[in-house]
Amino acid sequence: MAHIHLGEGSFPLWALVLWTLIGAGLISAIVYRIRNGGIKTRQIALAGIGAAASFAVFQLNIPVWGGIHMNLTGLVGILAGPLLGGLIALVVNIFSAALGHGAVGLLGANTLVNATEAIIAYYAFKALMGMDWDVFPASASAATLGLSAGAVLMGAIIVISGVNGSALPRGDLTIAVAGLVGLNLGVAVIEGILTGFVVQFLASVRPDLVGLTDQETREESTGVTA
Template sequence: MAHVHLEDGAFTIEWVVIWTLIAVALIAIALYRLGGYAIPTRKLAVAAMCVAVGFAIFQIEIPVFGGVHINLTPLIGILVGPSLGSLAVLVINMFGAAIGHGGWGMIGANSIVNIVEVFLGFFIYRHLRCSWNASRFFSAFSATAVALTVSAFVALVIISISGIQGSTQGGEQTFANLLIMAAANIATGLVEAVVTGYIVSFIGKIRSDLLEMAEGEKRPETAETSQEVGTVV
């Protein structure tokens, strides 16, 4: 849900190159991990759907604190995993730049932020489900809330380090404004966490196979799974 809404020229070319190289390294790792096995057609279809939905919801801006939006990147991580999810958010950011939702030079920085969301969303959800046997709603809510909170500060750090060319604000004022932006993103992230929790719970009831990667091996039946079986039957 965090996103660097800056146009080309806001960062110096040096920082654009640095963030782009870091993003390229992360994408290269994702491609390397995906290269070891054949990706099921169903998983590719889900990833394509995530790109379409993610790109569409990116464009719905909530007019508070300069504009924030939901992007469902932790959900993408839960559904398709961190590697395929990293490629999905790269495509979303490229499409976004093509229509002016952030500059082309921001693709690297935004990909880093969104990959953090995908990675944390997947692994926190997996840990809560597999190690704690937590409910799907709680796991998805917690994973999303933590992922979006961390990514909000990652975006803040990226902008603070890079600096904004042509800004008339001093360093302290800029940082204060960025803190307000981060707080707004975190607050919006809690809303997204609730939405993601309900979406994952619903998917678990009708198509639990879509959550196999994030949930690992089959766990002993709990009250939640018993209720789900009863609902399906």
């Protein structure tokens, strides 16, 4: 949902290097975890579907205040998990940058933002389900939380980096970015609600896709029901 739509050369060189290194470090850690722990075939299929859906929705840009859109990173994180969710964020940003949706130089920063959304959404969903929340409020809240964190991180990256050629002082830039973040927070709520409906539907027909099979099996074996 959050995405830095600035053009090439918008960030100073030190900022490009910084966010690229941090983004590369995150992806390296994800790849290391996947190589050591492996992934299930089901997750690979979900990752492919999630990447395709995220990329398609990602291209529907509303030209308001620099551009806003949905990208389903919260849903991707909940379904594919935090590791594949991070890789999907990288793949979607690479293809989007190739089409001119986001600067190539900002690939590290944008991947960091979107991977954060997927990771936080996943762990928030698991935590809320562990607290016996119903599927809809848990997934909607988790997605909204992840997307909100991404929006705030996006704003922080822009303010910390500054924008080359901008006539705005740092204080005015912060105010302008805060407005953009606020707009994205509103979109996060909408996308979070849509994510809730999708996850609730999947849970009713294929609970294994949202990791509920193990929970139901434990309840049946112990005779405990929700």
